[in-house]
Structure formats: C-alpha cells, structure tokens
Amino acid sequence: MKNHTLIPLMTIDIAVPVQAFRFEYTLVGRSDLPFIREFILRLLKVGNMSATQLAKFLGLSEKEISIAVSQLVSLNEISVDNEGNIQLTAEAHKYFDGLSDNRPKITKLFEGTSTFKFDLLSFGLIRSDDKISSPLNAIRLSPETEKLSNSINYAKSAFLRNYIDIFEEESISFDGVNDIRKVELYKLSDVRKNKDYTARFALTFSLDTERNSIERHSESRFFDVDEIQKNLNEVLLSSYNSSNIQDIVSALVTLNEPQLLDCFTSDGIDLTALAILAVKQSASSSCRSYFLGTPTNSANWNQLTTLIKKHLKDGKSSATCTWLAPSDRFWLMSNQSFSRTSELLNATKGLQTLLYLPVAGSRDKHQEQIWKKALGPMKDKAIKVAEGFLGGSVEVISIPGVFSLLCFYLQKPGESASIPFGFITTETSDIDRIQQEFESYLGNYDANMERREYGPLVLSGQKLV
Incomplete structure (x- = not known):
C-alpha cells in the first residue's frame, strides 16, 4: 500500500475507555551525594589523606573540614587512625559502582505517589499528551466484563511489568537519581481506582484506487495495539x-x-x-x-x-x-x-x-x-x-x-x-x-x-x- 493512491472517504473518531489509578510505591536506587561529602570520598578513594590535605584540596577552613570529617565518621564512611590519616571504610568502598564509575552513590529508598491512566483494553499507559475528551460523536470501544471488574489487578500488573518505562514516559524523577532505569521497585503499597476517562483517535477509511478496495489507517499509536484493533474490528462488524x-x-x-x-x-x-x-x-x-x-x-x-x-x-x-x-x-x-x-x-x-x-x-x-x-x-x-x-x-x-x-x-x-x-x-x-x-x-x-x-x-x- 506504500505507493498506492489513497482517496479519503470518511473519518470517524474512536473512543477508547480509560481509567486512572493511584499508585503508592517505594523504590530503591543509588543516589548522588551532597557535593562536599562526595568529593571527600572521591579523594580518599585515590588514597589516604590527612584533614589538612583534604581542607587544602577543597578550600575549606580547619573548622569546616573538622565538621565534615566528624559527620562522615558518624556515618561509618571514613575512619581516622592514630596518626590522623583518614581512609574509606569498607562500607564507603561499596558506594563506588565498578572501576568505570568514580562517583560514589548510596543505596536509598524513595517513596512516591503517582496517578497513571491505562486503557481498559490492553492496559497500556495513556500518556499525558494523549487526547482525553468526551466519548460523544465517536464509536465507543468496550472492554471485556472481566477486565472491567478486575481493572485494579490489571493496572497493578501493567505497572509491575513496565514501571521504569512508565516513569520515563511521564518524566517521573527522584532527587539524586540521574538514571531512572537503575531504580528498582522495593514495594507497591497500594493501588486505587481513581476516575474514568476516554481517549480518542481518528480513523480514516480511504479508497485504494490500485486495489479497488477500502483501506483503514490512522496516525494514532492506538491503531497499532492488537487488543484495540481486535475490539475495533468487532465493533465495526457488529454494526454492519x-x-x-x-x-x-x-x-x-x-x-x-x-x-x-x-x-x-x-x-x-x-x-x-x-x-x-x-x-x-x-x-x-x-x-x-x-x-x-x-x-x-x-x-x-x-x-x-x-x-x-x-x-x-x-x-x-x-x-x-x-x-x-x-x-x-x-x-x-x-x-x-x-x-x-x-x-x-x-x-x-x-x-x-x-x-x-x-x-x-x-x-x-x-x-x-x-x-x-x-x-x-x-x-x-x-x-x-x-x-x-x-x-x-x-x-x-x-x-x-x-x-x-x-x-x-x-x-x-x-x-x-x-x-x-x-x-x-x-x-x-x-x-x-x-x-x-x-x-x-x-x-x-x-x-x-x-x-x-x-x-x-x-x-x-x-x-x-
């Protein structure tokens, strides 16, 4: 159909049922450290140093470096021997993820609450830029009764499978986490149904003059979803x-x-x-x-x-x-x-x-x-x-x-x-x-x-x- 001439005949709108769900979750990820704390650990990763040497590298006063060292000792990230040499603890060495990464990061829990929308046919994510509107003047698709009655479980499964992609699609971020793909889901505390919506896309019927046939096409990504295609075919045939x-x-x-x-x-x-x-x-x-x-x-x-x-x-x-x-x-x-x-x-x-x-x-x-x-x-x-x-x-x-x-x-x-x-x-x-x-x-x-x-x-x- 690539090189065929298509003459538009009719455009109809398709209404896809959508529900919003509120998710409460806890993630575990590696987070960046505050500036002074990070650079002290990075310097000590190269070799042991005294407080005076650290202060000179960082441009800190004697009092400022003393406070910083005391804090890191209390966090069990550095230790000071009898001669005043400061070194990393075994715990702090774990902050450095491999030989190629010279920036220390700590494992941290992040708690979040977000609301995401899913269509009720494939339980794919409805993005923030997808068109949400009234189902009037559109052909309505209908989910299976079982999916509708158990939509929370389907939404939960969709979130568990794709939470990283969902965070990326919706630009969800967490303080100190530069790479969202490196976080892991620690716990999904609660999932609640929020509200019903309708997503909408245009479907065009065109005449293929070479094939002497009617073709369907749409620029919407919904048109390529198998579950939506199947339901659409059923609705169109039922109204024939x-x-x-x-x-x-x-x-x-x-x-x-x-x-x-x-x-x-x-x-x-x-x-x-x-x-x-x-x-x-x-x-x-x-x-x-x-x-x-x-x-x-x-x-x-x-x-x-x-x-x-x-x-x-x-x-x-x-x-x-x-x-x-x-x-x-x-x-x-x-x-x-x-x-x-x-x-x-x-x-x-x-x-x-x-x-x-x-x-x-x-x-x-x-x-x-x-x-x-x-x-x-x-x-x-x-x-x-x-x-x-x-x-x-x-x-x-x-x-x-x-x-x-x-x-x-x-x-x-x-x-x-x-x-x-x-x-x-x-x-x-x-x-x-x-x-x-x-x-x-x-x-x-x-x-x-x-x-x-x-x-x-x-x-x-x-x-x-």
Whole structure:
C-alpha cells in the first residue's frame, strides 16, 4: 500500500475507555551525594589523606573540614587512625559502582505517589499528551466484563511489568537519581481506582484506487495495539448493515444520473471508475462536479463553503439551506464532522440552515435520544423527518438558486463502513429538481398516515437534555 493512491472517504473518531489509578510505591536506587561529602570520598578513594590535605584540596577552613570529617565518621564512611590519616571504610568502598564509575552513590529508598491512566483494553499507559475528551460523536470501544471488574489487578500488573518505562514516559524523577532505569521497585503499597476517562483517535477509511478496495489507517499509536484493533474490528462488524446497492441504484435512476449509474456493474460498483469520474469532472468547466468522501471531508467542505461564501459575500444576501442527514451509523461520528456541522448551523452569517434528521417514525424515542446526544447544543435547531428519502442512504445539502449537493452512502457486502460519493451541482434545473423531490417527499405520508415531517427534535418548552 506504500505507493498506492489513497482517496479519503470518511473519518470517524474512536473512543477508547480509560481509567486512572493511584499508585503508592517505594523504590530503591543509588543516589548522588551532597557535593562536599562526595568529593571527600572521591579523594580518599585515590588514597589516604590527612584533614589538612583534604581542607587544602577543597578550600575549606580547619573548622569546616573538622565538621565534615566528624559527620562522615558518624556515618561509618571514613575512619581516622592514630596518626590522623583518614581512609574509606569498607562500607564507603561499596558506594563506588565498578572501576568505570568514580562517583560514589548510596543505596536509598524513595517513596512516591503517582496517578497513571491505562486503557481498559490492553492496559497500556495513556500518556499525558494523549487526547482525553468526551466519548460523544465517536464509536465507543468496550472492554471485556472481566477486565472491567478486575481493572485494579490489571493496572497493578501493567505497572509491575513496565514501571521504569512508565516513569520515563511521564518524566517521573527522584532527587539524586540521574538514571531512572537503575531504580528498582522495593514495594507497591497500594493501588486505587481513581476516575474514568476516554481517549480518542481518528480513523480514516480511504479508497485504494490500485486495489479497488477500502483501506483503514490512522496516525494514532492506538491503531497499532492488537487488543484495540481486535475490539475495533468487532465493533465495526457488529454494526454492519446489509448491502444497499439496489437502493442506491434506484435512487440514481429516479434522479436520472447516467454517469454515476455507469460506475455500477453486475458485481456491484467499480470504485476506480468512480474515482476517475470525480477527477475527470472536477477538471472540466461543467456546472456539476463529482466527488468521493463525505461532504465534511476537507476538499468537499471547502468546495461547498466556497459556494456559500460567494453567495453571501456582499453581506446583503441571505439564504436558507436544507440539510438532510443520511441513515448512516457513522454520520457525525467525529469531531471534524461535528464542528463543520456546527459551523453551517451556527457560524455562517446570513444563512439559516434547516437540519433534517431521519427517524423510524414520529414516536421513535430511541433514535431521538441518540440524535439529541450526538447534536448536543445544536439539537434545538433540528427537525425530525421520516427515514427513507431516496432509499434513506443519501445526504442532501441544498440552497435554492445556489447549489445542491447529494451524497450517497453505499454499503458493500463485507465492508465495515459505507462508501460516500456524490455530486455538487450549480445548474438551476438540477437544483430545482432535487428541491422538488425532497419537498414532495416531506409533503407525503408515512406508513402510519402521518406527514413525513414530524416537527422539531426538541419541542418548544421541552427541557434540553
């Protein structure tokens, strides 16, 4: 895949469960000595000396050297014979670690209390620079029940195996210890669970044009952890929907889209042909351009917002934007897509955006709650609509007289994520046709003989939860 061309299709965020644990421990290590004490021992390592000679070398007064010698004698590090010669004791000789190290060090106990975070899948360390945030708008991974209930024991084992690496990663230091790798764990007194967190990383699905396949990739180190990969695969496969190729084809027939229909074969869809169409059409001067990827992917979003800004640039024009979300489980499942949705709903002056969200029926409380959580502060701007427009797997963003964007979310057999593709048109007849198609859909009735437009997601006076 190294030299292959990858076209980004969709980016989703993955939420990794994390817990913080408080560790109380005691270490044993070799510590540097205070300056005067160290140099007296180093001089005596070379040979015996008198107090006068030591004072001369160190620039100390008679009184100062007398105090220093008395202290070292009391510590059983030096001895003084009847003639006043000072020498190292056997104990002090042990301070010198081998022939290559001429600096004395003493064995010392260090007590510490630290809080470290571990993910609940592999119990790898969550570094201080790892992104910790809310699990909203992300695909959540779930630890095994046994690991969750015994997380303290797993965290303890992880600490015992890797405490040196953990100290290095988190820049934990101890006074007088220059080499943290030379300390040893003397005792682990206590481990306590502290708090739950969520680590987050972005996962991108891309089209490999040479292989005509969908590839997953991420710059995050979490993506390379076996336990996280395994759990991620299980979550993605468990949320897999059946193929919707026939629904997409029917929608394209309804819209009379021959160029997109030509990318379909008896076996499904030719992704490479789709990519060629997108590149070929974008290079032309046509009022229509085809694209791969979700509307919130950077290239597509830039094209969309450029059209909006061009229309609103004089500050006098205003517009109403219709935005229909697709029935796709990964829609709005990233910080990027959330922030760009918020941008269009809240931050574009002169633009009123009507966000339509598909639900199974007017009483579909389960999906309503999902949408409310996903939208957060934007939920009071959303409108419920019966799912199923053009088969349901289509996203529409349209401003009358300016542009219409249609994005189809194709679910291929065996693929864990849908394949978004579509077109943007500035052709007035196309815009009118798409707008009329959607308005006609809203004006008709669902299976329960209710209008398909069910009203606001949050009713006036309803508490925003």
